[in-house]
Amino acid sequence: MIETDMEELAELESRQIQILHRIAQLELSILPLSNNSQRQELSTSTTEARLSAVLVHGGVSDFSFKRAPSDYYDRSLEARRDILGAASIHHLCKSIVLVNTQAASDITDCSDRQNSKYYVVVVQYTARFSAESVKNFLYTINNGKIPKKRFNLRLAPEEISHKLTGFEHNGVTCVGMKTDIPVILDEAIAKLHPDFFWLGGGEIDLKLGIRTSEFINFTKPFIVNCSGS
Known part of the structure; x- marks a missing residue:
């Protein structure tokens, strides 16, 4: 029973990450080209969401993303x-x-x-x-x-x-x-x-x-x- 609940939780997390990824992609596509800083931030968010989904789908649970300064x-x-x-x-x-x-x-x-x-x-x-x-x-x-x-x-x-x-x-x-x-x-x-x-x-x-x-x-x-x- 516990194993089943964990599998369902993992599946739910994976779906949530995929939804986040799709939302970020949509926001990126409609953001004005002139707003480069916002586009860059959304691009990174999209990358993080996509890679998170790949990791979760591959059975990885202990990982973390961090944004580093430009220098x-x-x-x-x-x-x-x-x-x-x-x-x-x-x-x-x-x-x-x-x-x-x-x-x-x-x-x-x-x-x-x-x-x-x-x-x-x-x-x-x-x-x-x-x-x-x-x-x-x-x-x-x-x-x-x-x-x-x-x-x-x-x-x-x-x-x-x-x-x-x-x-x-x-x-x-x-x-x-x-x-x-x-x-x-x-x-x-x-x-x-x-x-x-x-x-x-x-x-x-x-x-x-x-x-x-x-x-x-x-x-x-x-x-x-x-x-x-």
């Missing part, structure tokens, strides 16, 4: 930590889209998780990303059947990243992307205590905080040791 990226990691209420600067993370520039000519999309043209890597701001570690990981999970020279992970151009995810630079997140891109989570994030980290929230000034275990259940990432201090 957020000009501030120190310590200041960003305080703005978001993060546990430490190591809990501040980013999502970057990578392209395998040496993939075989017939590898053009993300249909094969183990040998995808593109990957989204989630890494800490305090860490140094290692493309070589990802290369070695992909070589290993393919059982050595694909030559190492066929893996060369590089940062995807911004226009490609935007086309694949639907999000701008500094707003990229693994939630609600246009394309189902395989996710790689740096192992260091999975080991954080407390297990709640922050990453982009779909808009430049919107940040998403999420329980690590729920993020893993939702995105089904490869967990890879792909960074250093």
Whole structure:
């Protein structure tokens, strides 16, 4: 009985978020073009509502969105930590889209998780990303059947990243992307205590905080040791 009530509550919450999303979209469509500040605020509200609905539908319950000030990226990691209420600067993370520039000519999309043209890597701001570690990981999970020279992970151009995810630079997140891109989570994030980290929230000034275990259940990432201090 309790389980049924919880399922009904989750369904109700999901419907409420979807309604909020539709209202925000309607308001955005009728707002005068000259009122840029209001349009921007509504756009972010729409993004938050849409991504919230995606998360709830995916079984995620422990998450939070926060709006950051416009000069957020000009501030120190310590200041960003305080703005978001993060546990430490190591809990501040980013999502970057990578392209395998040496993939075989017939590898053009993300249909094969183990040998995808593109990957989204989630890494800490305090860490140094290692493309070589990802290369070695992909070589290993393919059982050595694909030559190492066929893996060369590089940062995807911004226009490609935007086309694949639907999000701008500094707003990229693994939630609600246009394309189902395989996710790689740096192992260091999975080991954080407390297990709640922050990453982009779909808009430049919107940040998403999420329980690590729920993020893993939702995105089904490869967990890879792909960074250093």
